[in-house]
Amino acid sequence: MDRLLKTLVFGGDVSAAVISNTDALNKAIKIHGFSPVAAAAFGRTMTACTFMASGLKNATDKLYVTVKGDGIGGKITVCGDGNLNMRGAVDCPHVDLPLKSNGKLDVGGFVGGNGRITVVKSMGLKEPYSGSSRLVSGEIAEDFTAYYTLSEQTPTAMALGVLIGKTGKALSSGGVIVQAMPAAKEESLVKAEEIIRSLFDVSKKLKEFGAEGLLKKCFGATEFTEYAPKYKCACTRKYVEGVIISLGKNQAEDIIKTQGKIEINCDFCGKTYIFTAEDVEKLF
Numbered sequence: 001m002d003r004l005l006k007t008l009v010f011g012g013d014v015s016a017a018v019i020s021n022t023d024a025l026n027k028a029i030k031i032h033g034f035s036p037v038a039a040a041a042f043g044r045t046m047t048a049c050t051f052m053a054s055g056l057k058n059a060t061d062k063l064y065v066t067v068k069g070d071g072i073g074g075k076i077t078v079c080g081d082g083n084l085n086m087r088g089a090v091d092c093p094h095v096d097l098p099l100k101s102n103g104k105l106d107v108g109g110f111v112g113g114n115g116r117i118t119v120v121k122s123m124g125l126k127e128p129y130s131g132s133s134r135l136v137s138g139e140i141a142e143d144f145t146a147y148y149t150l151s152e153q154t155p156t157a158m159a160l161g162v163l164i165g166k167t168g169k170a171l172s173s174g175g176v177i178v179q180a181m182p183a184a185k186e187e188s189l190v191k192a193e194e195i196i197r198s199l200f201d202v203s204k205k206l207k208e209f210g211a212e213g214l215l216k217k218c219f220g221a222t223e224f225t226e227y228a229p230k231y232k233c234a235c236t237r238k239y240v241e242g243v244i245i246s247l248g249k250n251q252a253e254d255i256i257k258t259q260g261k262i263e264i265n266c267d268f269c270g271k272t273y274i275f276t277a278e279d280v281e282k283l284f
């Protein structure tokens, strides 16, 4: 079961979160047919974004994040809402890369170190918040750490990890993220950063101890706020109707004339929506 556990540690100086989202990543792997390295890149990004979504104030607030580097995988997109319903896609989901010399999946090579993270948070009627920062390495954890520090001015450290089994399924996905609270003592931040540095194999530790066990092991914390992240698409036939209406009557009728129907696939869940000539006529 996927979980995000969040609590204050070190006398309230540091906010700590443990995220376990193996089920969500396996759902994404099933939909997109991710190669192991694509699954790792997407899983790490989704973990950072799930944490980000847990900071949205309202359930209906939305998050739209892209990680666009110069690697062979292309752009990674992840969307979510305040209920932690997450979804996303990768430009080139099937390309794979050899393992790095340390035996880890080459996420940095897949994503590429030159590029940007862009974050848009839309909160009801207010003007959307948008922030952006340069990628550091394309390994995702360092990139989101830089994003939080530079763009949101919140000192942050994170360990993100994905463990892929021989069959291509994720055995473990998630991470540990710490953030400084206002007026946090320096020694608390140093302690939190040391813990993150020790979690170089966070996916294995999550598999071994579980989210709750890891929160206790890392921070001695036994009380927490719990969230239930999911991989869940928000697409509906109503939404797709809007897309067709925005094409305009002429273009929609042209597609019907040449292809007999309009077929639209959702990038995030793979669902296919089909509109016949009759459906299109009703729309206009």
Ligand SMILES: [Zn+2]
Pocket: 233, 234, 235, 266, 267, 268, 269, 270, 271
């Ligand atoms: Zn969908």
